[in-house]
Amino acid sequence: MILSLSLVILVFAGVFALTEWGKSLTPARTITVSADSKVAIAPDLAEISFSVITEGTNPTLIQTQNTTKMNAAIQYVKEKGIEAKDIKTSNYNLQPKYEYDRITRTTYISGYTLTQTAIVKIRDLSRIAEIVAGLPGLGVNEISSVRFSIEDPDKFLADTRKEAFEKAFDKAKAMASMNRVSLGKVVGFSESTGSYVRYDYALEKAPLASMGGAAAPTPTIEPGSEEITVYVTVRYEIK
Secondary structure, X not given: OHHHHHHHHHHHHHHHHHHHHHHHOOOOOEEEEEEEEEEEEOXXXXXXXXXXXXXXXXXXXXXXXXXXXXXXXHHHHHHOOOOHHHEEEEEEEEEEEEEEEOOOOEEEEEEEEXXXXXXXXXXXXXXXXXXHHHOHHHXXXXXXXXXXXXXXXXXXXXXXXXXXXXXXXXXXXXXXXXXXXXXXXXXXXXXXXXXXXXXXXXXXXXXXXXXXOOOOXXXXXXXEEEEEEEEEEEEEEEO
């Protein structure tokens, strides 16, 4: 009697486990749809990269000269309202210059090049042109990039995400109707984002003030907008 009862309990337990396992399986009859939604957002953060490059035969002397100029440039951007946490040294490279003597057939060091690079984040975009224009006069002889971005894009995406999922649902309903089936529950979904930055950066070509030329003109720098696309994919059960 006890043995029979145990077998019955085991059978019911097995049936229950199989039922729950079956529920966890992806339904065989599904429909998968994709949709997207776009939003254009004005950048709220700019990042500029600039370098001081010094050449010479005395490495100690060029280190002193280079560091003096870079320190002046960093102090300048701080005076323009940039906090220390938004200034980062990204490169410090002292590179020897090698020459080959054909007579002695030996290689020797003819001089050195020291490059210091800093990356600065600018949160007040109205200060970008002024900062860029002022750097050459302090000894900065390379400004390699001005890049715009959105510091926290997620806070702008809630409505865009909702619209993308609504588009997916409407597409699924239309497809289901055309095929004479009805939608069931959602059995899977995913999301991804992509962006395309549109901006205009125009800088008149002029001799750098640090090289004896006229004062650098104030450049025209427009942040434009960044277009962010939310892509969604949803899989529905069909009945």
